[in-house]
Amino acid sequence: MNRCRPDRSRLATATMVALLAGVLAPGCSTPPEGPGVLLVTLDTTRPDRIGAYGHPDAHTPHLDALARSGTLFELGIADVPVTLPSHTTLMTGIPALGHGVRYNADFKVAESAVTLAEKLRDAGYATGAVISALVLDSKFGIAQGFDHYDDDLTPGYVKHDESLYPDQTHWLPKADRRAAEAVDRSIAWLAGAPRPFFLWTHIYDPHFPFDPPPPWSARTADLYLAEIEYTDHQLGRLMKRLAASALSEETVIVVTADHGEGLDQHREDGHGIFLYDDTIRVPLVIHAPGADCAGRVIPDQVRTMDVAATVLELAGAAEPSLGLGGSLVPLMRGIGPAPDSVAYCESIKTKLFYGGSGLKAIRTRNAKFVWAPRPELYDLARDPGETRSLPDDADRMRRFLATQVAAILSAGEATVEAANPDAETLEALASLGYLGGSGGTARPGTTEEEMHLTGYDPKDLVDVSMAAREIQNGFFDRGERKLRRFFRTAPTPRDDRHMTRLWAAAHQNYAKIWMVRKDYAAAAKEYRLACETDPTYDAARWSLIFALNLARDEEAAVREGGRILEEWPRSWRVRFHRGIALAEMGNTDEATAELDRILRDAPQSHDARKLAAYYRPRLGTPSEAEALAAYRQGG
Numbered sequence: 001m002n003r004c005r006p007d008r009s010r011l012a013t014a015t016m017v018a019l020l021a022g023v024l025a026p027g028c029s030t031p032p033e034g035p036g037v038l039l040v041t042l043d044t045t046r047p048d049r050i051g052a053y054g055h056p057d058a059h060t061p062h063l064d065a066l067a068r069s070g071t072l073f074e075l076g077i078a079d080v081p082v083t084l085p086s087h088t089t090l091m092t093g094i095p096a097l098g099h100g101v102r103y104n105a106d107f108k109v110a111e112s113a114v115t116l117a118e119k120l121r122d123a124g125y126a127t128g129a130v131i132s133a134l135v136l137d138s139k140f141g142i143a144q145g146f147d148h149y150d151d152d153l154t155p156g157y158v159k160h161d162e163s164l165y166p167d168q169t170h171w172l173p174k175a176d177r178r179a180a181e182a183v184d185r186s187i188a189w190l191a192g193a194p195r196p197f198f199l200w201t202h203i204y205d206p207h208f209p210f211d212p213p214p215p216w217s218a219r220t221a222d223l224y225l226a227e228i229e230y231t232d233h234q235l236g237r238l239m240k241r242l243a244a245s246a247l248s249e250e251t252v253i254v255v256t257a258d259h260g261e262g263l264d265q266h267r268e269d270g271h272g273i274f275l276y277d278d279t280i281r282v283p284l285v286i287h288a289p290g291a292d293c294a295g296r297v298i299p300d301q302v303r304t305m306d307v308a309a310t311v312l313e314l315a316g317a318a319e320p321s322l323g324l325g326g327s328l329v330p331l332m333r334g335i336g337p338a339p340d341s342v343a344y345c346e347s348i349k350t351k352l353f354y355g356g357s358g359l360k361a362i363r364t365r366n367a368k369f370v371w372a373p374r375p376e377l378y379d380l381a382r383d384p385g386e387t388r389s390l391p392d393d394a395d396r397m398r399r400f401l402a403t404q405v406a407a408i409l410s411a412g413e414a415t416v417e418a419a420n421p422d423a424e425t426l427e428a429l430a431s432l433g434y435l436g437g438s439g440g441t442a443r444p445g446t447t448e449e450e451m452h453l454t455g456y457d458p459k460d461l462v463d464v465s466m467a468a469r470e471i472q473n474g475f476f477d478r479g480e481r482k483l484r485r486f487f488r489t490a491p492t493p494r495d496d497r498h499m500t501r502l503w504a505a506a507h508q509n510y511a512k513i514w515m516v517r518k519d520y521a522a523a524a525k526e527y528r529l530a531c532e533t534d535p536t537y538d539a540a541r542w543s544l545i546f547a548l549n550l551a552r553d554e555e556a557a558v559r560e561g562g563r564i565l566e567e568w569p570r571s572w573r574v575r576f577h578r579g580i581a582l583a584e585m586g587n588t589d590e591a592t593a594e595l596d597r598i599l600r601d602a603p604q605s606h607d608a609r610k611l612a613a614y615y616r617p618r619l620g621t622p623s624e625a626e627a628l629a630a631y632r633q634g635g
Contacts, residue, residue: 034315035289036251037120037198038242039307041090042231043083043133044207044271045257047076047283049228057220059229062236063285066255068295070287071332075301077343077363078259081271081279083135086258086304087142087202091115092415093308093323095344097450098408100416100443101141102348103272109141113415116308117145119322120198120315128189128197132182132204134175141417146200150185153177160213164223166474179205179234187241196315201238205231206261208270224261249289252314256304257282266386267462267485269478270469272349274458275361275370276386280345286332288314293332300338301365302328309339324411341365344404347458354465355501356456362401369397373457398451406447414443456498460490464506476513483510493533504534511543520551528560535567542573549581550632557581572598572608580615580631588620595619 047053051060052067053074078086084104085096092099092113101107109115121127128148136142136151143149153175159165186201193199205212210223216230217223235255242248260279262268271279282304305325313320313327320327326339343363350356361370368386370376375394378386444450463486470479486506493500511526524547530540541564548557561578564571579594598612618627 034123034125034196036196036247037125037311037315038238038251038253039090039198039200039311040235040238040253040255041087041200041202042206042228042255042257042283043202043204044259044261045228045231045283046260046263046278047257047281049225050232050283052285053283055225058225059219060232062232062239063255063283066239066253066287067285070253070285071293071296071298073284073286073298073300073302073328075299075365076256076282076284076304077301077345078257078280078282078304079343079345081259081273081275081347082349083133083258084140084142087136088113089305090256090258090307091117091142091145093305093321093325094411094415095305095324095346095408097344097346097405097444098324098411098414100414102346102416102444103352104135104140106352106418107140108417109144110415110417111141111144112413113141113144114322115145116311116322117198117200119145119308119312119317121145121147123315123317125196125198125315126193127199128193129200129202130182130185130189131200131202132177132179133202133207136202137175148189150189160211161217164209164211176204176207179203179231183234183238186238190241190245190247198315203231203234205234208261224263251287251289252311253287254285254307254311256284256307258304267459267466267482269466273347273359273462273465275345275347275359275368277368277380277384280361280363286310286314286328288329288332293334296332296334298328298331299365300331301341301343301363302331302338303340303343306339324408342404344408350458350461350465351455354456354461355498356458356461357453359458360401360405360450362397362404369401371398371401371451371453372459373453374459402447402451405450409444409447409450416443456502460499460502463490464502464509467506467509471509471512476516479509480513483513500534501537504530504537504540507533508537508540508543511540511547515547515550520547521553523547524551524553524556531564538568538571538573541568541571542577545574545577545581549577549584552584554581554584558585570601572602572606573611576608576611576615579612580628583615583619583624584628592616592619 049055049058050063051058052064052072079089079095080086082103085101088099088101088109089095092115096102099113101109117127127146129146130150134153138149138151157176158178182201182203186199190199206227210227212223212226212230216226220226242251259271260281261271262278265278266274266276268274284302306328308322309320309325310328312322313329330336331338341364345361345363346359348358351358357373359370359372361368366381368378368380376389377392377397379390463482467479467482470482483506491499493503507526507530511523514523514526524544527540527544527547530537531544545557545561548560558578558581561574564574575594575598579591582591582594595612595616598608599616602609615627618624
């Protein structure tokens with residue numbers, strides 16, 4: 001491949017502000033019939049696991065061939081490492097901070113948004129989409145502009161290797177389409193679609209859990225790589241069908257990803273928390289008939305927000321602009337620079353769900369600044385793995401970042417609504433590893449509000465949050481490793497209320513592992529440490545008494561429960577478990593008194609009230625033994 005770089009004398013820095021002022025590449029007239037457009041988004045795909053991007057062992061012949069026939073962008077940057085907001089950026093040309101869809105589930109693309117599909121449909125294109133994950137369901141607004149939007153994910157998730165999954169089946173993804181089916185449905189739509197067409201095919205397989213089908217599962221021990229290789233094979237089927245129908249030579253083909261995957265390189269398994277290149281750098285390959293850029297490699301940094309304008313120009317739009325992105329076509333042809341040398345990125349997951357600070361970053365080709373409670377600056381030329389944060393004037397960098405934030409916020413009204421997903425949708429999203437129901441503010445704040453830092457630094461938080469995910473999913477050994485790493489490396493609590501709560505949560509999570517292993521004495525020890533670290537942690541208080549009961553140390557349960565209730569008499573679940581301990585010791589009168597107080601004073605909807613209502617009439621009767629046995633089995 002040859003490297004396609006414009007004359008450096010022409011590459012004056014185009015700032016975000018200039019871009020917002022409308023400095024866009026000029027367009028050309030619309031032909032009577034434009035080329036077909038195929039946009040393929042590979043979920044959770046890192047470029048460094050693709051052969052064309054230099055991975056020595058990756059077997060990705062179809063992506064590699066597409067790169068040889070088109071243009072490969074070395075540095076594609078997504079603005080947010082989360083599926084729905086990143087795809088919204090792709091479709092609108094506006095970063096998440098601007099369009100306002102900043103996470104999955106709680107956010108919805110408003111009807112006021114203008115999308116690539118709407119632009120192409122208005123230009124006479126037949127528009128179709130095949131998506132493979134619930135987070136891109138039409139209920140979240142991303143379908144606007146598509147005549148055909150295939151988001152029917154029944155019959156649901158398909159397992160290939162049972163040994164990869166824990167026993168607790170509630171964790172399994174409930175709404176996930178495999179790549180083979182996504183390609184089958186894409187081919188079927190293409191067969192009947194009028195010309196010109198715009199097809200978006202979304203392939204979810206590289207997303208966790210990594211469970212490729214044979215023979216890809218046997219080719220390498222790296223199951224994530226195997227998922228990408230399987231995805232490449234399915235992409236090859238789609239390319240072959242285009243070639244067989246003589247469409248490939250008249251079709252613009254764009255392959256990119258919504259984000260990458262952490263793979264624990266910065267302590268993040270998954271994505272959504274950090275803004276390291278592990279999760280924000282994405283592949284971008286564009287095959288453009290007649291563009292005379294076959295086999296070119298573009299070293300300049302580009303952004304996924306530039307894809308929409310690029311597609312519009314390649315499709316022959318008279319005004320090839322959309323949102324705040326700019327066309328990459330001049331860069332592909334060697335006649336102009338990238339739309340901007342600065343990429344803005346953000347993540348608000350820890351702010352929404354974990355009581356942590358959100359993150360913002362600016363990235364150039366050779367440097368990245370991350371605004372966090374402990375700011376980070378990386379020399380990407382010397383330290384591409386982002387392992388050594390450099391000392392620098394954080395205030396100066398913060399002010400520059402603030403100008404980027406202000407420019408995006410001033411560009412226009414956010415096109416976002418609250419999604420308000422139902423309980424079934426939230427459960428299905430949780431099975432995919434996504435949280436929801438944050439109650440977060442739907443619209444971005446002011447520049448000052450957006451730049452304000454509060455709560456945990458995600459660098460401190462990540463091991464505890466990742467461990468909680470592992471435990472919830474049933475991967476207890478992996479959760480234990482992360483918690484041990486946290487205890488070994490995290491700052492001590494001291495007088496820092498954030499670290500105090502974080503250490504308490506870590507002990508609480510570790511106790512859950514011991515509970516599953518039925519070592520209730522070890523669990524009680526961890527719950528006690530959680531209580532000592534943060535005495536206000538109600539869940540740790542009642543869990544301690546529960547674990548002591550299951551360890552058959554009822555005397556300690558009565559003693560500890562009494563001590564807690566002296567200070568927090570309305571800890572209803574503590575009172576319930578203390579009442580059970582008294583019953584186990586044969587002290588029916590005191591046990592009854594504890595449950596009676598719950599029934600008299602606790603809120604009607606409180607869990608402890610429901611439990612007390614079940615156990616109270618059974619105490620002191622022949623059914624008491626059966627009820628207490630059921631309590632112990634509940635552990």
